[in-house]
Amino acid sequence: MYMPPQFNVTDRRAAARLMREHPFASLISNDDDGLPSITHLPLVLDERGPDDLVLLGHCAKPNPHWRYLRDRPRAVVTFLGPHAYLSPTVYPDLARVPTWNYLAVHCTVEAELIETPEAKDALLKRLIAQHEPAYAQQWRDLGQDFQLKMLNGIVGFALRVTALQCKIKLNQHRKESHAAMFATYGAGSPDERALAGWMRELGMAGAAEEA
Numbered sequence: 664m665y666m667p668p669q670f671n672v673t674d675r676r677a678a679a680r681l682m683r684e685h686p687f688a689s690l691i692s693n694d695d696d697g698l699p700s701i702t703h704l705p706l707v708l709d710e711r712g713p714d715d716l717v718l719l720g721h722c723a724k725p726n727p728h729w730r731y732l733r734d735r736p737r738a739v740v741t742f743l744g745p746h747a748y749l750s751p752t753v754y755p756d757l758a759r760v761p762t763w764n765y766l767a768v769h770c771t772v773e774a775e776l777i778e779t780p781e782a783k784d785a786l787l788k789r790l791i792a793q794h795e796p797a798y799a800q801q802w803r804d805l806g807q808d809f810q811l812k813m814l815n816g817i818v819g820f821a822l823r824v825t826a827l828q829c830k831i832k833l834n835q836h837r838k839e840s841h842a843a844m845f846a847t848y849g850a851g852s853p854d855e856r857a858l859a860g861w862m863r864e865l866g867m868a869g870a871a872e873e874a
Contacts, residue, residue, distance in 0.1 A: 664769050664828055669836040671828075678768045678829035679716070681744045682708045686793070690720070690822075692731050692738035692774075702728045706740065706822070707789050716824040718772065719786055721817045729818040732774040740822060742768040745857035749834065753843035764833050764858055771826040777819030780811055786819040833862055841867045 672678070682688075686705045694700040706720040718740055722728050732738060744766030751759035777786055791799050802810070834840050845868045848859035862868045 664767065664830060666828060666830055670830050670832045672831045673829070675713070675716075675827065675829075677831065678827055679708060679710060681766055681768050681829065682706070682718075682742050685742050685744045687742075688718070688720075689741045689743075690728065690738060691741065692728070693735055694727070694731055695734075700728055700731055702726060705790065705794070707793055709789075709821075716770075716827070718770065718822040718824065719789055719819070720822070721777070721783065721786060721790075721819040724816050724818055729776060729820065732820055733776055736774040738772050738774055738822065740770045740772055742770075744768075745854040745861070747848065747852065747855045747858055749840075749844065750847070753840040753847060754837075755839055762834070765830075766832070766858075766861065767830045769828045769830075770822075770824045772822035772824055775821045775823070777821060780814045783814045783817060783819045784810065787814075831861065831865070833858065833865065833867065835865070835867065 686707065688704060688706045690702045690704060690706075691699055702722055704720050704722060706718040709717040709719055711717060746763065746765035749762045749764050751757075751761050777783055787802070788799065791802060805813075834844060841862070845859055845862050848855040848862070851859075859868070
């Protein structure tokens, strides 16, 4: 993605946090006609080491995307964090224009399919543990026949991250806007309040909090 240096975040901890907090991703690869195929789906981040990140997920078997991953394993995954409009009224002068602030992670990945019932069951249990741990008992109680029927309807995949970009666009280079930005976002929508939280963590909220 387009990456001005002031928005380029190289700390993988920030990227991992965004992927964990905003797990609903876009998986993008080429279809058989060479056009982009996009599937929107939740992914679980498996941090196997500082430089060994794997994204775990699955799609319905009728979705042809898993076949594209089988035939062309290289793909892209994108995550979008909080985002919001920014009014030019945050500046002390009038010669300004609006913008949109956002946080995003783009990953280049190599896909490996997960197709055995045992491996798919383990994958689903990872998803359950992340999103609704209490459902684990209900899944076990459904019985093996029902579980196998459900597992037969999906194809899982492990997406090993081979390259990663993390972009945090929060007007970092416009310090004259930070105090008004923080006040505006802090009183706004859930996304705006989340951006205010990131501003605080990046040390951009000092002027507003001292006022």
